[in-house]
Amino acid sequence: MKLFKRLTAIALAAILACSCMMMASCEQANNKLPIVCGETGMNDVAGVATYGVNYYSLGVKAGDMAADILLNGADVSTMSVQMDPNPTLTINETVAAEIGFTIPEAVKAKATAAGANTVTRVESAIVESGADFTVGILQLVQHVALDQSNKGFQDQLSVRMAEAGKTVTILDENASNEQSNNVTIAENFVAQKVDLIYTIATSSSQAAAAATEESKIPVLFNAVTDPVGAGLVASMEVPGGNVSGVSDINPVAQQVSLISELLETTDVKIGFLYTSAEANSKYQVDLGIAECEAKGYEYVEKGIGDINDIQAAFTALLAEGVDAIYIPTDNTLANGIATVHSVNMGE
Amino acid sequence: MLNLLLSGVTQGLIWAILALGVYLSYRILDVADLTCEGCITLGASVAAMLIWKEVNPVLGVVIAFLAGCLAGIITGILQTKLKIPPILAGILTMISLYSINIHIMSLATGASGTANLSLLNFKNGTIFAPLSDLLGLNKTMTALILGIVIVVLIIAVMYWFFGTEIGSAIRATGTNEKMCRAQGINTDTTKIIGLALSNGLIATSGALLCQYQGYSDVNMGVGSIVIGLASIIIGEAIFMKAKNFAVKLSGIIVGSVLYRVVVTFVIASGMPSTDLKLMTAVIVIVALVLTSFAGKFKKKGAKTNA
Amino acid sequence: MLELIDVKKTFNPGTINAKKALCGVDLHLNPGDFVTIIGGNGAGKSTTLNAIAGVWKIDSGKIKIDGIDVSKLPEHKRAKYLGRVFQDPMTGTAATMEIQENLAIAARRGDHRTLRWGITAKERKEYRELLAMLDLGLEDRMTSKVGLLSGGQRQALTLLMATLKQPKILLLDEHTAALDPKTAAKVLEISDMLIAENNLTAMMVTHNMRDAIAHGNRLIMMNAGKVIFDVSGEEKKKLTVDDLIQKFSQNSGDMLSDRALLS
Numbered sequence: 001m002k003l004f005k006r007l008t009a010i011a012l013a014a015i016l017a018c019s020c021m022m023m024a025s026c027e028q029a030n031n032k033l034p035i036v037c038g039e040t041g042m043n044d045v046a047g048v049a050t051y052g053v054n055y056y057s058l059g060v061k062a063g064d065m066a067a068d069i070l071l072n073g074a075d076v077s078t079m080s081v082q083m084d085p086n087p088t089l090t091i092n093e094t095v096a097a098e099i100g101f102t103i104p105e106a107v108k109a110k111a112t113a114a115g116a117n118t119v120t121r122v123e124s125a126i127v128e129s130g131a132d133f134t135v136g137i138l139q140l141v142q143h144v145a146l147d148q149s150n151k152g153f154q155d156q157l158s159v160r161m162a163e164a165g166k167t168v169t170i171l172d173e174n175a176s177n178e179q180s181n182n183v184t185i186a187e188n189f190v191a192q193k194v195d196l197i198y199t200i201a202t203s204s205s206q207a208a209a210a211a212t213e214e215s216k217i218p219v220l221f222n223a224v225t226d227p228v229g230a231g232l233v234a235s236m237e238v239p240g241g242n243v244s245g246v247s248d249i250n251p252v253a254q255q256v257s258l259i260s261e262l263l264e265t266t267d268v269k270i271g272f273l274y275t276s277a278e279a280n281s282k283y284q285v286d287l288g289i290a291e292c293e294a295k296g297y298e299y300v301e302k303g304i305g306d307i308n309d310i311q312a313a314f315t316a317l318l319a320e321g322v323d324a325i326y327i328p329t330d331n332t333l334a335n336g337i338a339t340v341h342s343v344n345m346g347e
Numbered sequence: 348m349l350n351l352l353l354s355g356v357t358q359g360l361i362w363a364i365l366a367l368g369v370y371l372s373y374r375i376l377d378v379a380d381l382t383c384e385g386c387i388t389l390g391a392s393v394a395a396m397l398i399w400k401e402v403n404p405v406l407g408v409v410i411a412f413l414a415g416c417l418a419g420i421i422t423g424i425l426q427t428k429l430k431i432p433p434i435l436a437g438i439l440t441m442i443s444l445y446s447i448n449i450h451i452m453s454l455a456t457g458a459s460g461t462a463n464l465s466l467l468n469f470k471n472g473t474i475f476a477p478l479s480d481l482l483g484l485n486k487t488m489t490a491l492i493l494g495i496v497i498v499v500l501i502i503a504v505m506y507w508f509f510g511t512e513i514g515s516a517i518r519a520t521g522t523n524e525k526m527c528r529a530q531g532i533n534t535d536t537t538k539i540i541g542l543a544l545s546n547g548l549i550a551t552s553g554a555l556l557c558q559y560q561g562y563s564d565v566n567m568g569v570g571s572i573v574i575g576l577a578s579i580i581i582g583e584a585i586f587m588k589a590k591n592f593a594v595k596l597s598g599i600i601v602g603s604v605l606y607r608v609v610v611t612f613v614i615a616s617g618m619p620s621t622d623l624k625l626m627t628a629v630i631v632i633v634a635l636v637l638t639s640f641a642g643k644f645k646k647k648g649a650k651t652n653a
Numbered sequence: 654m655l656e657l658i659d660v661k662k663t664f665n666p667g668t669i670n671a672k673k674a675l676c677g678v679d680l681h682l683n684p685g686d687f688v689t690i691i692g693g694n695g696a697g698k699s700t701t702l703n704a705i706a707g708v709w710k711i712d713s714g715k716i717k718i719d720g721i722d723v724s725k726l727p728e729h730k731r732a733k734y735l736g737r738v739f740q741d742p743m744t745g746t747a748a749t750m751e752i753q754e755n756l757a758i759a760a761r762r763g764d765h766r767t768l769r770w771g772i773t774a775k776e777r778k779e780y781r782e783l784l785a786m787l788d789l790g791l792e793d794r795m796t797s798k799v800g801l802l803s804g805g806q807r808q809a810l811t812l813l814m815a816t817l818k819q820p821k822i823l824l825l826d827e828h829t830a831a832l833d834p835k836t837a838a839k840v841l842e843i844s845d846m847l848i849a850e851n852n853l854t855a856m857m858v859t860h861n862m863r864d865a866i867a868h869g870n871r872l873i874m875m876n877a878g879k880v881i882f883d884v885s886g887e888e889k890k891k892l893t894v895d896d897l898i899q900k901f902s903q904n905s906g907d908m909l910s911d912r913a914l915l916s
Contacts, residue, residue: 139620174620175623176620176621176624177566178623178624180362180570181623182560184354184358187358187611188351188615191350192351202562203566203567206465206560210562214486229456231467232467275459277457277458278459332459513766515771518747518749518750518754519747519750522750525739526747530732530759531730531733531761531763531764532729534729
């Protein structure tokens, strides 16, 4: 009888010890990491904070480029593709709370202070006819972000024109999401011999590039994520043709630095999670790694083949002891972003 | 002015091939086939992908035509063998093509999820570039001439085909299926053949279009069915009295060209850009009203004569 | 020539709309038989013709044409053996096509259709002669669209199309019902002529008892999906409308209320 009691006690102790160990190991696997996503939509699901591009300021940037071309005779073939100089910081307190991460006050303050710096349009610089310059705008579709790109461009161009004492006529056309109109509008501008074409969105930009093959009218694009992949420019630094512009690619460098700000230390190890087959993702990761090297962050990259690899890649990054994860704008991971979040939550 | 006109005519000719395809399903087979919107992109994606793979662009257009035929066959099988209502069958193929087109374009880049395939760096791989060098003309003029040649060729082939035994059977199927079955025609087969050819033409239009506009994009088919129908309606309004099949088909070409020229001039007129869709609708409505008025007038005239 | 063995068909089986349309039809036609079929509405006259034509599959029984079991063949394959004319003049022709094109399609009934030209010069000549026989002036309108023809002209054309390529059986499904009496008489005359000239085996459904007696060598009466009366030869020649009414009332109580039969 005594023996039985003792055995029971041992057994109970063993079970307890085992479950404690199991719980401990669970705890280990539940090491929830702060994630920064390249794209705000993805960040809304799984990230704690990120920088998103501001389409208005991209438009302003393009307006400056246009003014440089029209007023100062800048050569579009050597004007490097610009990115958003002033991206908007957004924080995601929901995800932060879920993973038990505290967003530093400094970052929070930055997020609330953020706001687009608008340019006051000089109405007198934009005239119906008899202007010094004619600019055609080809926008793919009515859309909040694209409309902002259009407005920012016009505002800044009017300011620059007014400063130089010049006027501009703006032919503002919208393909209304019918791509046949892309070609018609672009060829229209060419036939009307406009001085410059500003295009908003990839397909509109491609149609304008194709339509200006012979006339070589300068084309400035906006809202194109991957201008090289879209065949618009030879490289981001030296476009090489009559086409350049601003890219709405996510500000990778700022996003990567944001991780260090979130963790309040420069001694960080960042894990890059992306899809190997997606050229655009790889490009962003390379930009991110360049930023890490410049700032002296440690990093490790894990490419996945498809959506099923997310769990394994995540575990591998944990094993490498990373402090945070950066996910670029990536089609596969965008589809699997909910999986990323649940893996991070240890579900 | 002349440049604007030339640009409109050239685009109109490329779209005319699509309009002929839509005519085949909508008028000859009497089926509203919505495969069109996915199929023009299919043609563009296949042709663009093959240009990336350095395939001869003429062969690329032929393969795009065959791919379109395949899409039409699938819609046809859904309609006839699986008894899915025609509009739904077309929509089902159209939405499947959205994914398939992305897969096809991804074959070129090797990156999954390629929704836009640029041909701007493959100018010499397109059908227009070598021809442009050969003829010593600019791209628009080259496309104009090539467009005329292709359209004339297609009309000739269609005129021949719909005069043959199989072609007659397809025409009869569109008019009276019951009569066809009583005359030993397998209407499932004739419908499938008709839809295959219709979508083959639509894909051919897409294959030329992508080379002209410099890219293929998964959303480029949006609105294409309206363009096809508008071309048919305008063409029929003008060639109302046409009896000869070849003249009727030529009417579609004129309709397509006219539609595009009108859109070109509407855009050039400086009308607010947001009104473009409204103008498109107005153009079609005007053509429709003209047709029905002219039709009434003709009937009245006939009665007075009698 | 034609054998129907215990043919049964129920529409919408298993639903409240279930209707037993054919309840074991047995019929045997000899070569050259010209059978007229009468019966009240819903008796199964047209259903029998549709069963033979293969518009849908029968539930049970067998249909043999010239010894060949066609029960399982789809409609377009049976067309090889059958010439058909329908009640609605719109049904038998393609309205948007020319008269000669309609004939050319009918001339290829049962043949494998190819990429050869749909109509030859030799055919045109032949069709002109055949159309002239109808005496409707259609021979001068060969390239007119059929949609422009009157109902009677369309039925005459459909008859010509049905017999252009000799069918084993000609099925006439109330093909004069939609025509005015004068036109109906003309179309019946053409039917008789074509059947006699080509020595065809034919079945004609009609609502008109006088026509049923005047035409053909054999008459059958149907009721409730069955053949209830079958006469031929001399016996048929002696039939009167009164005989038929009497015959019908013996088999069916509600017959006198059937106005269609009395027309």
